[in-house]
Amino acid sequence: MNSNFTNDAILVATKQQVSCELGEEAAILNMKNSVYYGLDPVGARIWRLLQQPTSISAIRDVIVQEYDVTPQQAESDLRALLEKLLREGLVELTGDSR
Amino acid sequence: MKWPYSYVIYGLRLVSNQPIPRLDPIESTPNTPQDISVNFDADDKQSTQDVADETPWYVSDICDENGNPALKIWKRNNSGGYRIHYSHGLTFYLNASLTDISIRCAAPMERPMEQNDVADFLLGPVLGVVLRLRGVICLHASAVAFKGKAIAFVGAPGAGKSTTAALFARNGHSILSDDIAALIERGRSFCVLPAFPYLNLWPETVYMLTGEDKPVSESPAVDKLRVPLETSGSRLEREALPLAAIYILANRSGDSRAPFIEALPPQAALMSLVANTYGNTILDTTMRAQEFRVLGQIAESLPIRNLFVRDGTAQLGRLYDLVCEDLARNLR
Numbered sequence: 287m288n289s290n291f292t293n294d295a296i297l298v299a300t301k302q303q304v305s306c307e308l309g310e311e312a313a314i315l316n317m318k319n320s321v322y323y324g325l326d327p328v329g330a331r332i333w334r335l336l337q338q339p340t341s342i343s344a345i346r347d348v349i350v351q352e353y354d355v356t357p358q359q360a361e362s363d364l365r366a367l368l369e370k371l372l373r374e375g376l377v378e379l380t381g382d383s384r
Numbered sequence: 385m386k387w388p389y390s391y392v393i394y395g396l397r398l399v400s401n402q403p404i405p406r407l408d409p410i411e412s413t414p415n416t417p418q419d420i421s422v423n424f425d426a427d428d429k430q431s432t433q434d435v436a437d438e439t440p441w442y443v444s445d446i447c448d449e450n451g452n453p454a455l456k457i458w459k460r461n462n463s464g465g466y467r468i469h470y471s472h473g474l475t476f477y478l479n480a481s482l483t484d485i486s487i488r489c490a491a492p493m494e495r496p497m498e499q500n501d502v503a504d505f506l507l508g509p510v511l512g513v514v515l516r517l518r519g520v521i522c523l524h525a526s527a528v529a530f531k532g533k534a535i536a537f538v539g540a541p542g543a544g545k546s547t548t549a550a551l552f553a554r555n556g557h558s559i560l561s562d563d564i565a566a567l568i569e570r571g572r573s574f575c576v577l578p579a580f581p582y583l584n585l586w587p588e589t590v591y592m593l594t595g596e597d598k599p600v601s602e603s604p605a606v607d608k609l610r611v612p613l614e615t616s617g618s619r620l621e622r623e624a625l626p627l628a629a630i631y632i633l634a635n636r637s638g639d640s641r642a643p644f645i646e647a648l649p650p651q652a653a654l655m656s657l658v659a660n661t662y663g664n665t666i667l668d669t670t671m672r673a674q675e676f677r678v679l680g681q682i683a684e685s686l687p688i689r690n691l692f693v694r695d696g697t698a699q700l701g702r703l704y705d706l707v708c709e710d711l712a713r714n715l716r
Contacts, residue, residue: 304673306680308650315676317669322658322676324651 293343293361296381297368299336303376307334318375328353329367339380342368387421393507394515394566395577395624396420405503406582406610408620419483420514422506424499426477426486437461442666448472457513457666466517468510474502476510482518485510504610507580512564512663519671521567521678522662525630526583527560527576528552530711534576534625536565537691538660539633544693547589548633550611551704553618554593559583560621564662567678568624574682575624584608592697627682628715631691631707632656642694643703645710653688654679687714 299305305314312330314323325333328349335345342364349360371377387399390412398404399412400422438458446454448471458467464480474497477486487506489497515522525538526549537548546562553559561579568575586608593616613619630653636642648656657679667675689710693703
C-alpha cells in the first residue's frame with residue numbers, strides 16, 4: 287500500500303472484485319478473500335468514479351461539486367477511503383497524471 | 385425401457401430407473417427431452433474409480449456420531465464429475481455435465497436405508513448441489529404462492545422456514561418449495577421453481593399446527609417428517625412464480641412484540657441474502673461473483689423484511705395475518 291500518493295495519482299478498481307449498486311449505496315465482493323463491503327452514498331459515488339482510471343484530485347472535485355463539503359474535508363475523507371480500498375486490494379494505483 | 389419413470393422438480397425433467405418416492409410421476413415417451421437421469425444402481429466402474437484421482441471439493445463441519453464429517457464432496461479429475469458421500473453410507477456420483485446421478489447405498493445391515501431415505505437426500509441436498517453447480521441461484525428458503533407471486537421465507541436451520549410454509553399451506557396457499565428456493569431469471573424478474581409436494585416438519589411442529597399427537601420420525605437418517613401437502617388441503621404449485629417479497633426469519637422469543645416485521649435497507653438486505661443462500665460453501669469464485677450480482681439485483685428491486693418470530697402456537701395466527709397485511713401494503 288502506498289499511503290503517500292499524491293493528488294495526481296491515478297487509481298482504478300481492480301479486477302479481483304465484483305460490485306453492485308443498491309439504490310444510492312453499493313456493495314463489493316472481494317473475490318480474493320470472499321469478504322463483502324458496504325459503501326454509503328458518497329462512497330458509492332466515489333466507487334462509480336473508480337470504475338475508470340481517475341486521479342484523486344478529479345474525484346475530490348466531483349465530490350466538492352456534488353456534496354456540501356469543503357475541499358480539505360473532502361480530500362481527507364477521500365484519502366482515508368482510498369487507503370482502505372487499496373489495503374483491501376479493491377483498487378490499485380495505475381500511474382500519475384503529472 | 386431403461387428410464388421408465390419421469391418427474392419434474394426445480395424445473396428439471398428427471399428420468400429414473402426406479403420410482404422416486406414422494407414425487408408425482410409425469411407422462412413421458414423415450415423421445416421426451418430429459419435433463420437428468422437418476423440411476424439407483426451405480427455400477428462398479430463408477431464406485432471403484434481410483435480415489436487417488438479425486439480432489440477434495442467440500443468437507444462438512446457437521447460430524448456424525450463417530451466424529452466423521454457427515455458429508456464430503458470430491459471432484460473426479462479424470463471424468464470431471466463429482467462424488468458426494470454421506471458418512472452413513474450413501475454415495476451419489478455426478479457426471480461432469482451434471483446430467484447423470486448414480487446412487488450407491490452401502491448402509492450397514494443393522495440400519496438399512498429405505499428408498500424413502502435415499503429420496504430425501506436426492507431431492508434435497510444432492511439436487512441442491514446439482515442446481516448450484518449448474519449455476520442456479522438457490523436461497524435457503526421455503527416459498528409459498530400468494531396471489532400469483534412467490535413469497536420466500538429465508539433463514540438458518542431451525543428459523544421456522546418450513547413451519548411458516550406449513551402455516552400458509554393450512555390457509556389454502558399452494559407451496560413452491562421447502563428448504564431450497566431455486567431461482568430462474570425470466571425477463572426482468574426472478575421466478576421460484578416448484579420443488580416437491582411435501583413439507584419437512586419436526587414432529588413438534590406437526591403437533592403445534594394440527595393438535596395431533598406427535599408422530600414418530602419415520603427414518604433413522606433424518607429427524608424431520610415428510611408431510612404431504614394434501615394433508616393440509618394444499619398442493620404443490622405447478623408453475624414457477626415471480627419472486628415478489630422475501631422475509632428473513634429470526635427468532636425473538638424474548639421480545640414481547642414478536643411476531644413483528646422490520647423493513648431492511650438494500651445493503652442490509654443483500655448481506656442477509658448472501659448469508660442465506662443454499663450450498664454457497666461449494667461455490668468457486670466465478671459462481672460466487674455471479675451469485676453476488678443476482679442477489680444485488682434482488683436486494684435492490686424487491687421488498688425484503690426481517691420477520692421476527694417466537695416459539696409457540698399463540699403467535700401463528702398473528703404471524704399469518706401480519707405477513708398478509710404486509711404483502712397487501714407492499715406487493716406491486
